[in-house]
Amino acid sequence: DQQVKQNSPSLSVQEGRISILNCDYTNSMFDYFLWYKKYPAEGPTFLISISSIKDKNEDGRFTVFLNKSAKHLSLHIVPSQPGDSAVYFCAASFTGNQFYFGTGTSLTVIP
């Protein structure tokens, strides 16, 4: 059973606008959440993370929001750039050793 879900397989956004990628989880024990970005034929690369003691974390154009009561995580990219076009995975962990990944959302930023 998928404990981390990304219900939107794809998303298209105009360059300069905001991209919002969503992630839901079922296990309330998860205490650490991460977003990874993946280009074709490459391994995922770490983007940003958030601990369950926070509800927001920012890094430049990327902001992750955590709503624990709703078991919902989102990644905001502002402004979106064509180079942001990739597959984005969210991941969660509660032991620090086992990580559960979502199925990914393919983002296309249209110039």
Place this chain on the structure above:
Amino acid sequence: NAGVTQTPKFQVLKTGQSMTLQCAQDMNHEYMSWYRQDPGMGLRLIHYSVGAGITDQGEVPNGYNVSRSTTEDFPLRLLSAAPSQTSVYFCASSSKGWGGDHEQYFGPGTRLTVT
């Protein structure tokens, strides 16, 4: 630093054959792991290790063996390949496995086809 390296990049096996996927990291990371990526399934953890001599199972360990004799290397062995093991395999490492930041560095992947 080369980061996380994986060999081979591509491999075709016949059902029943065995092989080892190699993974090495030069960042002195204690934590290493293997994932498989299948269409519509995301990345699923196969096995992981929190240090030399210590390994444990992830979500989908059946059909795979691992060992960790050094900090740098974490090979994944398929004892008797099956078509269901056709997938892209990623190795990852990170500096902390017990609490704290868990940023994992991934290798470029091995694309395995079992016929």
